[in-house]
Each structure stands twice: as structure tokens, then as C-alpha cells.
Amino acid sequence: MTLEPVNLKEKLSKITDHWSPKVIGEMNDYQFKLVKIQGDFVWHEHKETDEVFFVIEGEMMIEFRDGMVSLRKGEMFVVPKGVQHKPYAERECHIMLVEPRGVVNTGEAGGELTAENDKWV
Amino acid sequence: MTLEPVNLKEKLSKITDHWSPKVIGEMNDYQFKLVKIQGDFVWHEHKETDEVFFVIEGEMMIEFRDGMVSLRKGEMFVVPKGVQHKPYAERECHIMLVEPRGVVNTGEAGGELTAENDKWV
Numbered sequence: 532m533t534l535e536p537v538n539l540k541e542k543l544s545k546i547t548d549h550w551s552p553k554v555i556g557e558m559n560d561y562q563f564k565l566v567k568i569q570g571d572f573v574w575h576e577h578k579e580t581d582e583v584f585f586v587i588e589g590e591m592m593i594e595f596r597d598g599m600v601s602l603r604k605g606e607m608f609v610v611p612k613g614v615q616h617k618p619y620a621e622r623e624c625h626i627m628l629v630e631p632r633g634v635v636n637t638g639e640a641g642g643e644l645t646a647e648n649d650k651w652v
Numbered sequence: 653m654t655l656e657p658v659n660l661k662e663k664l665s666k667i668t669d670h671w672s673p674k675v676i677g678e679m680n681d682y683q684f685k686l687v688k689i690q691g692d693f694v695w696h697e698h699k700e701t702d703e704v705f706f707v708i709e710g711e712m713m714i715e716f717r718d719g720m721v722s723l724r725k726g727e728m729f730v731v732p733k734g735v736q737h738k739p740y741a742e743r744e745c746h747i748m749l750v751e752p753r754g755v756v757n758t759g760e761a762g763g764e765l766t767a768e769n770d771k772w773v
Contacts, residue, residue, distance in 0.1 A: 532735065534719045536727035555729050558702040558750060561682065563728070581679040587726075598655045605708075606657035608686070609677050614653065629679060629750065 539565065539587055545652050548591050550644050552628055554635055558648035564628045565652065566636075572618040575638035582610045582630045589624030593617070660686065660708055664746050666773050673749055673757055674773035683748045686773065687757075693739040696759035703731045703751045710745030711765050714738070 542555050542565055550572060552564035568591060584593065585607040591606060592601050594617040600608055610616050637645045663676050670712055671693060673685035689712060705714065714729060715721050715738040721749040723727055731737050757764045 532732055534716070534721045536721055536723045536729050538727050540726055556704070556728060558704045558730050559733075559752070561750075562705070583677070583679045583684070595653075595655070600655045600657055602657045603662055606659050607677060608657050609679050612653055612680075629682075631680070634677070 539627065542652050543587065545626070549623075550636065550649070551646040553650050555627075555652060557632065560632050561629060562634075564630075565625065566618045566628060567623055567625055568618060569623045570620065572628050573637055573640050573642055573644055574615055574617045575636075575640035576615045576632070577610075577634055577638050578612055578613055580612050580634060581630050582612075582634070583628065584608050584610065584618070585627040585629070587625040587627055589620065589622060591618060591620040591624040591626060594619060657715060660748065663773050664688070664708065670744075671757065672767040672771070674771050676748075676773060678753065681753050682750060683753050683755075684760055685751075686746065688744055689739060689741045690744040691741065694758055694761050694763055694765055695736055696761035697734055697736045698731075698751070698755055698759050699734055700756060701733050701752050703733075703755070705731065705739070705751065706750070707749040708746040708748055710741065710743060712739060712741040712745040712747060715740060719729050739742045 552566040554562050556563040586602045590603045670690050675683050675735040677684040707723045711724045
């Protein structure tokens with residue numbers, strides 16, 4: 532056990548790309564990931580798991596087939612498993628995701644925004 | 653699914669006691685809890701699970717048998733399962749915990765600081 536705190540701002544300063552989650556910590560078989568987002572993501576779902584979005588800086592939206600939710604700094608939202616969603620941020624937004632190890636960012640939708648898993652920052 | 657974000661500051665404003673975690677969200681069989689802490693907690697461990705501490709406001713310390721870690725706003729730390737620890741905050745500190753549903757705050761140590769589980773705020 533390393534007695535060093537994980538500083539989110541310091542970790543975020545090392546992330547230079549968009550839509551590519553970077554792992555900052557693991558709890559049992561779950562991962563905490565930071566990601567910078569901007570623009571439109573793809574419609575997708577995670578059939579096996581809920582997914583937590585937590586906004587560190589900025590503002591984002593999550594579109595659903597029947598509505599949307601707007602999240603600002605200091606707000607979180609749990610997307611239930613199996614629910615189609617599309618994240619969006621007009622300006623760059625910094626978020627933390629919490630989900631089981633192995634979850635692919637685009638679910639089964641695939642495409643060019645699919646990020647490599649288990650990349651740590 | 654309710655299309656309402658969970659605002660941490662708003663939830664924290666409703667918490668009036670210390671060392672009594674309140675649930676603000678669930679992801680699969682895990683819970684996100686907010687808790688205000690001040691002073692000394694008890695030495696304890698969680699034999700079955702890691703536990704995530706995330707500081708929302710203020711500063712806290714986690715003592716271990718062989719060292720300690722200091723956490724400020726925007727910093728997190730994962731206490732591995734089975735590791736004895738004792739949280740402490742000189743001044744009131746607001747934190748978020750992430751751990752499986754059913755985890756007792758004092759582990760198997762018990763005592764008067766043992767909080768009721770599954771209390772939502």
C-alpha cells in the first residue's frame with residue numbers, strides 16, 4: 532500500500548485527449564477513471580452494469596431516449612445498466628467514472644471513439 | 653430512472669451529525685455515501701472489501717498501523733481490505749465513501765460510533 536493520496540486535478544493535468552478514460556484507482560473489481568470530454572459521444576449502453584458519472588469541472592449532459600440530464604461540477608448521476616445514453620459536453624468537461632473493471636466506453640456500439648481499457652494516469 | 657442529478661453540496665447541507673454515512677446513490681451492489689467527520693474515529697478494518705475515501709471539503713487523515721495519509725479536497729484514497737485504519741479530522745471535513753452495500757462503518761470494532769446502515773439523504 533502506497534501512502535500517497537490520488538489528487539484528481541494533478542491526474543487531470545496529465546490527460547491531453549478526449550473521450551479516453553484513464554484509471555486512477557481500483558476498489559475490489561471496480562475502477563475509478565478520469566476523462567476529459569468535449570462534443571458528442573456515441574449512443575451506447577452497458578448491458579451488465581450501472582455506470583456512475585461525476586463532474587469534477589465544467590458541465591455535461593447525458594441524453595437518454597426519453598429525456599436528458601444536465602450535470603455540473605459537484606454533481607453525479609447513475610446510469611442504470613441496459614439504458615441507452617449519449618454523453619455530450621459543449622465545452623471541455625472533466626469527469627470521473629466509476630464502473631467495473633473491463634467496461635468498454637462505447638459499450639457494444641464500437642466505433643472510432645472506443646478507447647483502450649486499463650490505461651492508468 | 654429519475655432524471656435528477658445528485659448534488660453533493662445540497663445533500664451535505666442536510667447532514668447534521670458526524671460519523672454517520674448517508675447514502676446518495678447506488679451502482680450495482682455498491683453505495684456512494686456522504687459523511688461529515690470531526691475528531692477521532694475508532695481503529696477498525698473491513699475484512700471483505702476495499703473502501704474509497706474521497707474528500708469533498710476540508711482535510712482528513714487516515715492512520716494506519718505503519719503510517720498515515722493526509723487527504724485534502726479533491727483527493728482520494730483506497731484503503732485495501734483487511735487493513736486496519738483510523739480516520740481523523742481536526743476540523744469538520746466532508747467526505748464521500750464508496751463501498752459495497754452493507755458495510756458497517758466501524759467494521760467489526762463496534763462501539764458507540766457504529767452508524768445505522770442504508771440511511772439515505
